[in-house]
Amino acid sequence: MNARLSPRPTTVATAGLQLRQLRRQASLSQLDLALLTGVSQRHLSCIETGRAKPSPATLHALLMALEAPLEQCNSVFLAAGYAPRYGASPLNSPSLEAIRGAIGHVLQANNPAPAIVLGSQWQVLAANASTAALFGLLGLPVDAADELNLLVTLLQPGGLGDYLLNAEEIRTVAWQRASREALENPELATLLASLPTPSGPALLSNEFPPLVMTRIDSPEGELSFLSTFTTFGMPLDITVASLRIEHLIPADPLTWQVMTRAYERSLVTPS
Template sequence: MTVGQLLRRWRQVRRLSQLELAIQAEVSTRHLSFVETGRAAPSREMLLRLADHLDVPLRDRNELLLAAGYAPAYPAAPLDSPELTAVRDAIRQILAGHEPYPAVVVDRAWRLVDANTSVAVLTEGVAPELLAPPLNVMRLTLHPDGMAPRVANLPQWRAHLLERMRRQLLTGDDELAALYDELRGYPGGEPGADVETPGPSSFAVPLRLRHRERELAFFSTTATFGTPLDITVAELAIESFFPADDDTRKYLQSL
């Protein structure tokens, strides 16, 4: 794609008109139109400003720059590199501090980057091959040999996860699209499957998981790093699971 085509795609993904984007980024609508149609070449500064207002992920900002003939602006250091020591330390502190409740760190494609020891409550009984690296958290959760048989509200939880992935697909990521198609083919979403609607007192979609002789209930939060300038850091997400009822809290603390 040309840089103009990429900009137009991101503008449409964010559901902005040329006028709305031009006003936000303080550029003329005429010039923005010329950039999108290839009649004008954007400056590097203009591209980065437009990408910022379009909330384009760092990886895709580099793609915009390359399409316009500029050098990439954002590095992608390996997580085990010396430059990201502080990031690794922060992750380990967060994971350890969340015990005795499960927490995982994933990348943009839902590959497991790190986890605390309490995640064993979630993964108990899954097929060993699903735990082999590179472990994909979405596949682990919805695969019939993974957590799926133990998820008491599988249709509801499956619908929740697939909707999260569907929103990610707006970025046009081929790897995510292939994973999404794979997950949709797993059992648990057959026509007529009963998708439980959260009650009026609910504040989040719960994960109800059978563990030995109990049914545990969790809700989750997602944390990311603020104002990242490195692609690796920008694409990390920390998913923390909290007990959704007192019985789950007491049981996990007893472990």
């Protein structure tokens, strides 16, 4: 089964062919895309068939309208004879200072609910104090909260997945999401192939909640969380585009009470 997660084989395609594929994936006609970008339909047709070479500005406008992944955008620029336009800056680089500041603000604002920052390989790049408090409550290493891989700790025995009351449900959701992402991410595909596959879909009850809850078995009772994600709008850097902040929002009064107490205890400096 893991063999199917190998990255798709790549083939050399012209810039026009790649644009046409992206446009069709977006379910847009040439006229639709022309109206969105201000590029004439005739010129767009010539670009797609290779009869005209687009300028870098035209390529940028088309690709942004198509919401193409930045790695794919670089491929189109290369195929058109231009240098790749979008870089992947290290998160600690000076150019991403505002990004780091925004991340820190969002993480702090989410307390007393846990929140983590994930990279393209599901690695935890940062976590707030409530995440460490939750780990401490479960008896997991507190200093590991921002040094782990979420996919690994969910799927491998001995990690956070062992504390989930609906472990197979969460593991299946995580596996499916990562599998989709791995189709365009060779490094993630390699990681996923090394991890155990969930045993199968969980049994469904007759009542469906509005969304899948993360249900944790803690010493203070069952904790239930809603999961939401924050991403950066209009990214022009591959690193920024890959970042997502997962918020675990308590779904009931008990979970709020437990997390509030755990977070407040974490703020007390040991004497």
